[in-house]
Amino acid sequence: MPKVVDQEERREEIVRAVMNVIERDGLAQVTLANVAAEAGLAIGSVRHYTGTYRDLLTITMRAVADSISRRLLDRAAPYRDPDPQVRDLARRREATEEILAELLPLDARRRTETVVWFAFSEAARTDPELAREAEQHAAGTRGLIGQVLGAAARSAGAHWDVEVETYRLAALLDGLAFSAVQRPQDADLALTVLRRHLTSLLPTP
Structure with missing residues (x-):
């Protein structure tokens, strides 16, 4: 058969x-x-x-976006609200770092996905169809970052503008990811920068 x-x-x-x-x-x-x-x-x-060839590109772009989103959602699921498990500020900050680190190329899988995503993002600048896919993923990612950051702010009693800080953090993560792709030896440094940024937002009393 x-x-x-x-x-x-x-x-x-x-x-x-x-x-x-x-x-x-x-x-x-x-x-x-x-x-x-x-x-x-x-x-x-x-x-x-x-x-078609166009279908092939779109299918691949969506697959990468879905993989990144699933990892973020799985990692973030326990930490979206200021629940008793993570009321300790240091633990909340650590959990926030663990979630956001999924967007950095710290292992082979994340590096491959980051390289591929940046390639598609550059192509999307002049390709309306890919641009729609890129914006949909970016909006979803920013939304999740905002949820995680908002929960952390509530735990810390912080009063900064969550929308502005979400945008700033998303831009920082994009820059760190790009830098770590170009210079893989800087991957650990990228994580350190993320950690210091979160510490500045959520300082321990």
Whole structure:
């Protein structure tokens, strides 16, 4: 009997191939032929499971965004409200750091996703379809950062402008992630900068 192929599994393999090509060679080298070769498939198979070249880019961008969002949500789930488990300010600050560190390229998986996301973000500057995907993800990420930061502010009794501080922190994280991608040896330094920023927002009495 012919082998039954799991379509979702095959699509995930193709997405991983796209990410590998982007990380190694850049977004400009993402072609159906190059992705097919990376995945060990025929070009026709890539088209069958992902559609057109444009579909391939969109599917991959969404997959990366979803992966980042899932990690953030999983990490943040226990800490969105000032519950008794994290009323201690030092622990709340530590928990906030753990959540936000998911946006820094501190291991191989996060580094790959960060490289790929920045490649798509640059392309989105002149591509309306990718721009919509990028803005949707950015808005969701800022929203979650705002929830986490707001909960931390309530725990600390802080009265700073959560909207402004959320924007500032999101911009800081973007810069730290970009710097750590360009200079992997600075990844630990990026985490230190994040920690000091949170300490300035949530100082221990």
